[in-house]
């Protein structure tokens with residue numbers, strides 16, 4: 001079994017390495033015809049505008065949209081989430097092409113600029129119910145988007161109270177509002193809609209493999225009941241925890 005990883009730009013190598021730690025082969029996808037060799041796809045973090053331009057150059061959009069419409073499992077992380085969203089705000093002038101399919105509105109760079117990137121302990125009850133492990137996940141947000149609203153078929157897997165994020169962009173509209181419920185406000189950072197999974201953060205940059213394992217169980221060839229090749233181990237000695245300072249700059 002192989003999992004396709006869109007390899008135009010961004011953290012595709014890190015996803016392939018995370019899959020390898022679970023004993024699964026990840027293959028790079030750069031051309032439309034390569035999508036025929038895979039039954040699932042991960043769209044990595046990176047820079048969604050650049051990724052969109054490269055996808056356009058390689059004429060990938062029709063094949064990517066067809067892949068999503070056929071109901072094949074697709075997981076977008078960070079820029080990949082933006083790519084999958086039906087609607088994105090905070091785009092560069094002129095906008096950018098999206099694959100769409102995920103019924104939500106995503107706000108690019110919601111938490112601010114690159115230096116306002118952060119890590120936080122994110123409660124993930126639905127993932128823990130399936131994968132076990134600690135109640136929270138060390139989530140790495142790098143110039144990350146957030147999901148502002150979702151359609152009725154979208155299941156929220158994780159959200160984050162704005163009060164927990166010290167580095168929120170002071171220009172952001174939500175922070176400008178001054179009411180007493182401010183500290184209670186949350187934004188959505190992980191969702192599932194049918195066979196689409198999306199996270200605003202970067203599980204591929206941590207040693208915790210639970211999100212990859214969760215995604216792999218969405219694949220028909222693995223399924224819920226199979227745990228043979230999926231390790232739920234959250235401590236992988238071959239991967240050293242790093243600080244976000246070590247991570248590549250994503251715009």
Ligand SMILES: NC(=O)CC[C@H](N)C(=O)O
Pocket residue numbers: 044045046047048049077078079080082108109142143144145250251
């Ligand atoms: N880490 C990331 O993938 C950042 C996403 C980036 N801000 C974008 O809009 O594409």
